[in-house]
């Protein structure tokens with residue numbers, strides 16, 4: 001009898017990885033990181049109509065040490081960037097980031113000196129959620145996508161290596177301030 005869904009039973013022949021990833025993918029606790037209007041949609045996700053508790057993520061933590069995922073919901077000001085990075089650094093590994101909304105992912109309509117043009121300049125992002133604002137259903141969809149991602153995640157040293165590679169690639173990318181957009 002198959003105990004785990006087929007996609008994780010087939011995970012590269014590493015039974016411990018399979019069990020650990022299966023367990024933690026079902027209880028992804030978010031750290032509180034509501035930065036602007038997108039945070040209202042994030043809060044609505046926890047309300048009875050959408051009920052994020054169905055997916056094991058209703059425990060929004062004020063302490064980064066209790067959290068697994070950072071939902072960056074809203075624009076990130078330069079003042080807030082160092083604080084956000086401190087919170088991320090204090091989260092225990094493994095940890096993930098969902099960039100919620102256009103502002104968090106790219107600065108959105110706020111192309112000015114005060115706003116970081118994408119939170120991936122500050123923390124490594126696993127999932128970008130489009131919209132202004134994204135609906136609570138979209139956030140739930142992103143959480144489910146993150147679950148699938150976690151089930152395939154490497155553990156331990158292999159995960160550290162994957163993060164190092166992703167950060168190195170992000171540092172090599174052209175800063176969004178140097179990109180030519182439609183308005184340039």
Ligand code: SF4
Pocket residue numbers: 036037038073074075100101102103104108131132133134
């Ligand atoms: S994406 Fe839209 S709703 Fe979200 S923080 Fe930016 S302006 Fe507000």
